[in-house]
Amino acid sequence: MPKIPRFTSKQLIKLLQDNNFHIDHITGSHYVFYDSKTKKRAVVPYHSRNLPIGTIRSILSSTGIEINKN
Numbered sequence: 001m002p003k004i005p006r007f008t009s010k011q012l013i014k015l016l017q018d019n020n021f022h023i024d025h026i027t028g029s030h031y032v033f034y035d036s037k038t039k040k041r042a043v044v045p046y047h048s049r050n051l052p053i054g055t056i057r058s059i060l061s062s063t064g065i066e067i068n069k070n
Contacts, residue, residue, distance in 0.1 A: 004067060007056050009046045016042060019065050040064065 007015070013031060021033040021042060033042045042063045045051065060067065 004053055004056055004060070006050045006053070008048075008050055009044055012044055012051065012056065012059065013046075015065065016044070016063065019063070021063065035063070038064065 009031075013033075016033050019035075020037060021035045021040075024032045024034040024041070026032070029046045031044045031046055033044065034040070040063050042059050044059060045055070
C-alpha cells in the first residue's frame with residue numbers, strides 16, 4: 001500500500017472539489033461533501049492542523065479517490 005501524504009483540511013477539501021464533490025452542508029466544524037454522479041458522501045473535519053492518517057485514509061477510501069505519490 002502506498003504511503004498516504006499528510007493533508008490539512010483545506011488541502012483535502014480542495015482535492016474533493018477537484019474530484020466533483022460539492023459541499024452538501026456544514027455541521028459545526030465538519031464539512032459534508034456529496035458527489036451526485038457516484039452518490040458518495042464524505043465528511044471532512046475542519047481544523048487548523050494536519051488530519052490524522054487514519055482519517056485521511058478513511059475519507060479517501062469512502063470516496064474512491066486514489067493518491068499516486070510519485
